[in-house]
Amino acid sequence: MIGSDDRGPASQQGMRRQNLARVLGAVAAHGPLSRADAAARTGLTRAAVSSLVVELIRDGVVVELGPAPSGRVGRPGNALTLSSEGPAGLGLEVGVEHLAVCVTDLSGEVRAQARVAADNRGRAPGPVLAELDALADTVVRAARGHGLRVVGAALAVPGLVDAASGAVVHAPNLGWRDVALPSTLLGLPLTVENEANLGALAELWQGGAQDVVHVSAGAGIGAALVVGGRLFRGARGFAGELGHVPVHPEGHPCTCGARGCLEQYAGEEAVLAAAGVEVSPREDRIGVLAERAAAGDPRVLAALERAGTALGTALAGAVNLVDPSAVVLGGAYAELGEWLLPGMRRELSERVVVRPWQDGALSVSVLGRRGPLLGAALVTIRRIMDDPASVGVGHG
Amino acid sequence: MIGSDDRGPASQQGMRRQNLARVLGAVAAHGPLSRADAAARTGLTRAAVSSLVVELIRDGVVVELGPAPSGRVGRPGNALTLSSEGPAGLGLEVGVEHLAVCVTDLSGEVRAQARVAADNRGRAPGPVLAELDALADTVVRAARGHGLRVVGAALAVPGLVDAASGAVVHAPNLGWRDVALPSTLLGLPLTVENEANLGALAELWQGGAQDVVHVSAGAGIGAALVVGGRLFRGARGFAGELGHVPVHPEGHPCTCGARGCLEQYAGEEAVLAAAGVEVSPREDRIGVLAERAAAGDPRVLAALERAGTALGTALAGAVNLVDPSAVVLGGAYAELGEWLLPGMRRELSERVVVRPWQDGALSVSVLGRRGPLLGAALVTIRRIMDDPASVGVGHG
Numbered sequence: 001m002i003g004s005d006d007r008g009p010a011s012q013q014g015m016r017r018q019n020l021a022r023v024l025g026a027v028a029a030h031g032p033l034s035r036a037d038a039a040a041r042t043g044l045t046r047a048a049v050s051s052l053v054v055e056l057i058r059d060g061v062v063v064e065l066g067p068a069p070s071g072r073v074g075r076p077g078n079a080l081t082l083s084s085e086g087p088a089g090l091g092l093e094v095g096v097e098h099l100a101v102c103v104t105d106l107s108g109e110v111r112a113q114a115r116v117a118a119d120n121r122g123r124a125p126g127p128v129l130a131e132l133d134a135l136a137d138t139v140v141r142a143a144r145g146h147g148l149r150v151v152g153a154a155l156a157v158p159g160l161v162d163a164a165s166g167a168v169v170h171a172p173n174l175g176w177r178d179v180a181l182p183s184t185l186l187g188l189p190l191t192v193e194n195e196a197n198l199g200a201l202a203e204l205w206q207g208g209a210q211d212v213v214h215v216s217a218g219a220g221i222g223a224a225l226v227v228g229g230r231l232f233r234g235a236r237g238f239a240g241e242l243g244h245v246p247v248h249p250e251g252h253p254c255t256c257g258a259r260g261c262l263e264q265y266a267g268e269e270a271v272l273a274a275a276g277v278e279v280s281p282r283e284d285r286i287g288v289l290a291e292r293a294a295a296g297d298p299r300v301l302a303a304l305e306r307a308g309t310a311l312g313t314a315l316a317g318a319v320n321l322v323d324p325s326a327v328v329l330g331g332a333y334a335e336l337g338e339w340l341l342p343g344m345r346r347e348l349s350e351r352v353v354v355r356p357w358q359d360g361a362l363s364v365s366v367l368g369r370r371g372p373l374l375g376a377a378l379v380t381i382r383r384i385m386d387d388p389a390s391v392g393v394g395h396g
Numbered sequence: 397m398i399g400s401d402d403r404g405p406a407s408q409q410g411m412r413r414q415n416l417a418r419v420l421g422a423v424a425a426h427g428p429l430s431r432a433d434a435a436a437r438t439g440l441t442r443a444a445v446s447s448l449v450v451e452l453i454r455d456g457v458v459v460e461l462g463p464a465p466s467g468r469v470g471r472p473g474n475a476l477t478l479s480s481e482g483p484a485g486l487g488l489e490v491g492v493e494h495l496a497v498c499v500t501d502l503s504g505e506v507r508a509q510a511r512v513a514a515d516n517r518g519r520a521p522g523p524v525l526a527e528l529d530a531l532a533d534t535v536v537r538a539a540r541g542h543g544l545r546v547v548g549a550a551l552a553v554p555g556l557v558d559a560a561s562g563a564v565v566h567a568p569n570l571g572w573r574d575v576a577l578p579s580t581l582l583g584l585p586l587t588v589e590n591e592a593n594l595g596a597l598a599e600l601w602q603g604g605a606q607d608v609v610h611v612s613a614g615a616g617i618g619a620a621l622v623v624g625g626r627l628f629r630g631a632r633g634f635a636g637e638l639g640h641v642p643v644h645p646e647g648h649p650c651t652c653g654a655r656g657c658l659e660q661y662a663g664e665e666a667v668l669a670a671a672g673v674e675v676s677p678r679e680d681r682i683g684v685l686a687e688r689a690a691a692g693d694p695r696v697l698a699a700l701e702r703a704g705t706a707l708g709t710a711l712a713g714a715v716n717l718v719d720p721s722a723v724v725l726g727g728a729y730a731e732l733g734e735w736l737l738p739g740m741r742r743e744l745s746e747r748v749v750v751r752p753w754q755d756g757a758l759s760v761s762v763l764g765r766r767g768p769l770l771g772a773a774l775v776t777i778r779r780i781m782d783d784p785a786s787v788g789v790g791h792g
Contacts, residue, residue: 160749160750169750170749170750210631211630211631223717225717225718227628232623232718233719234607234718234719234720235606235607235719235720235721236719236721236750237719238719238749238750239717239718239719240717240719241716241717241719241749241750242716242717244716244747244749245712245713245716245717246643246709246712246713246747247642247645248644248645249643249644249709256747256749257746258712258746258747261747313642313645314713316641316642316654317641317642317710317713317714318713318717320637320638320640320641321619321621321635321636321637321638321641321714321717321718322621322628322630322635322717322718323629323630323631323632323633323634323635323636323637324630324631325631325632350653350654351640351642351652351654351657353556353566353634353637353640353652354556354565354566354632354634354637
C-alpha cells in the first residue's frame with residue numbers, strides 16, 4: 001500500500017549485497033565449500049551463488065581451490081575458500097606504555113605486526129600519531145609483501161571516544177582531552193574506538209558469549225558491555241567506565257576527583273604501590289607482578305587479593321544491574337587471573353542477587369592484552385564480511 | 397532470490413496489521429483526525445485508510461465524532477478519535493503493604509481503580525491472589541459500567557520475575573520464592589512483571605526519556621534500565637537489581653546475605669531505623685517520613701541525607717557503567733525527592749566520569765508510586781496500539 005516503485009532498484013541492489021554477505025559468511029564458516037554446498041547452506045539457487053561468486057572472486061575476497069572432495073556422483077565443484085591474499089584490516093593501538101600495529105587477513109589471522117615500548121604518559125598527540133604512522137607504514141608494507149591489500153584501519157585508545165566524531169574526549173592515563181584525530185591514516189579510512197570496547201569485540205567475534213561484561217584492566221580499568229551480541233554504547237557512547245565505580249565511597253582519593261573508585265584499589269598503580277614493587281619505566285609492570293606472585297611474594301599476593309576483591313565488588317554491582325551471562329577478565333590483567341580470580345569469585349558469589357552464581361560465568365580472556373589491537377584490525381574485516389561489495393568500490 | 401511465494405499471503409496480512417497500527421497511532425497522537433489527514437500522516441492512500449478504519453471502528457478501537465473542522469473546500473471528513481468505550485487494560489499490583497487494581501482506556505486514562513492496605517509480608521501467594529482477584533472483579537465491573545471491555549491484564553510484583561514463565565523467582569519483601577502464577581485472571585491473559593520495570597515503562601510510554609536508569613524505591617529498591625526506548629532486561633531478565641549494589645562493602649549485613657548493599661542505607665526499613673521513627677502497621681511509612689522531614693525533624697533529615705548519598709553513590713556507578721541520558725527517582729520515594737535529591741546530585745556530580753554532570757539529568761517521577769500499577773494497565777493498551785487486529789479476534 002505504500003508506494004515502493006521508486007525503491008525497487010535500490011532494494012534489489014541491497015538484496016544482492018546481502019546475498020554476497022551470506023555466501024561469504026557460509027564460505028568463512030564452512031569453507032572450503034563447493035558452489036552447490038554454498039547454495040544449500042544459504043538457501044540461494046545454484047545459479048545465484050555462481051553469479052555472486054564471480055563478484056567475490058573478482059574482488060579478491062574468495063578464491064577457488066580446485067575440486068572439493070565429494071562423495072556424490074557427477075562433476076565435483078571447485079572448492080571456495082576465503083582468500084589469504086585478499087583485502088585486509090589494519091589495527092592500531094596507542095597504549096600508555098606502548099604503540100602497536102597489526103594486519104589481519106579475512107580469516108582474522110594476524111599476518112604482520114609490530115610493537116614498540118613507549119612511555120606515552122603526557123605526550124602530545126602529534127608526535128605519538130607520527131610515530132604510529134611510521135610503524136603502520138612498515139607493517140602495511142610487510143602485509144603487502146604477503147599479497148594483502150589493507151582497506152581500512154581502526155585505532156584503540158585508552159579513553160572515552162566520541163562515537164560520532166572519533167575525537168578522544170578524555171584519556172586520563174595519556175593526559176589527552178578533547179583531541180580530534182584524523183579521519184584517515186596512510187590514506188585509509190580510520191575508525192577510533194575505546195580499547196575496552198575493541199577487546200570485547202575481538203572476544204565476541206572469535207566466538208565469545210553474547211551478553212558479557214568484559215573488563216579490560218591494565219594501566220587503567222575499563223569495561224565493555226556486550227548485549228545480545230552487540231556492543232552496548234550507552235546514550236552518549238561512554239558506557240563501561242568500570243574503573244570509576246565506587247567501591248569504598250569514603251576511601252582513597254582518585255585522579256578523577258572522586259574518592260574510592262575501583263582504580264584506586266585494583267588499578268596497576270594501586271597494586272604496585274600496595275605490593276611495594278618498583279619497576280623501571282621500560283619494564284613490563286604486569287609481567288613483574290606475575291613473576292613475583294608466582295614466586296610467592298606475600299605483599300604482592302596480598303595486593304592482588306585486595307585488587308581481586310575490589311574488582312569482584314564492582315563487578316557484582318554491575319552484574320546485579322545488567323544481568324550478563326558471562327564476565328570476562330581481559331587486558332593485561334588476564335595474566336594475573338590466577339591471583340585475581342579467587343577474590344572476584346568470592347565477591348560475585350556473595351553479592352550477585354540471582355543465585356547461585358556460577359563460577360564458570362567468570363573467565364579469563366584468551367586474548368588478554370592482545371585483544372584491543374586484534375579487535376581494531378577485525379573492525380575492517382567485520383565490515384567486509386557484512387558488506388563484501390564495499391571492497392569492490394575501487395574496482396568500479 | 398529466496399523463494400518467497402509461500403510467504404506472500406502471510407506478509408500481506410502482516411502488512412495490513414502494521415497499517416492498522418499506523419492509522420491507530422496517527423489517531424492516538426493527532427486525533428480527532430479526518431480520514432484524509434490520517435492518509436497524509438501515514439503515507440497510505442485515502443482508500444486504504446478508509447478500509448482500515450472500517451476494521452478499527454468495528455473492533456471498537458476508533459469512533460467517528462462527526463464532521464471535523466476543515467478550512468478546505470469540499471465535503472469535510474468525519475473526525476476519528478480513540479474510543480473511550482473500547483477495549484481496555486487491567487493493571488494489578490501486589491505491594492508489600494497494599495493491593496491495587498486499575499483499568500485504563502485506550503488513551504491511558506485511569507477509568508476505574510481500587511486500592512486496599514494489606515500487610516503482605518510473609519503471606520502465602522494463594523490468599524493474596526484470591527483477594528486481588530476479588531478486587532479486580534469489582535474494578536472490571538465498574539469499567540464495564542463505563543462501556544469498557546477489558547481485554548488483558550498485567551500484574552506488578554516487587555521481585556524477580558522469570559520473563560518466559562511469569563513465575564516469581566524471588567520477592568524477598570513478600571517472602572515468595574519460586575511461585576508459579578496463573579496465566580489468566582478473570583479469564584483474561586495475565587502478564588507478570590517486576591514493579592520497577594512497569595514503573596519505568598509507564599514513564600516511558602507517557603513521553604519519558606529513551607535512555608534511563610529508573611529507580612523504584614519504597615519497601616525495596618529496584619531499578620529498571622530503559623535503552624533506546626525499550627526495557628533492557630539482561631541475559632536472563634533480572635537486570636536492575638540496584639538495591640543490592642554494594643555501597644559500603646564491609647558495612648551492614650543485608651537480608652540477601654551480603655554486606656553493605658544499597659538497601660541497608662537507603663531502603664525504607666533502614667531509613668526508618670536511622671530516623672528513629674516507629675510506625676504502626678497500617679500507617680503510610682513514606683508519608684510519615686515526608687511529614688517529619690517537612691517539620692524539620694533533624695534525625696529524619698539526617699537519615700534521608702544519608703539515604704540520598706547512598707542512592708547517589710550507587711547511581712553514579714550505574715551511570716558510569718551504562719551511560720543513560722537521564723536518571724529518574726520513582727516509586728514512593730518520589731515523595732521524598734526534596735530531601736533525597738541534594739545528596740544524590742552531589743554524589744553524581746562528584747563521581748560520574750563524563751563531566752559536567754547535568755543536574756537536570758536527575759529528576760523525580762511525576763507518577764511516583766502510581767507508576768507500576770499504571771504501567772501494568774498500559775501493557776495491554778500498548779499491545780492493542782501495536783497490533784489493533786489482536787482485539788478483533790473475538791469478533792472473528
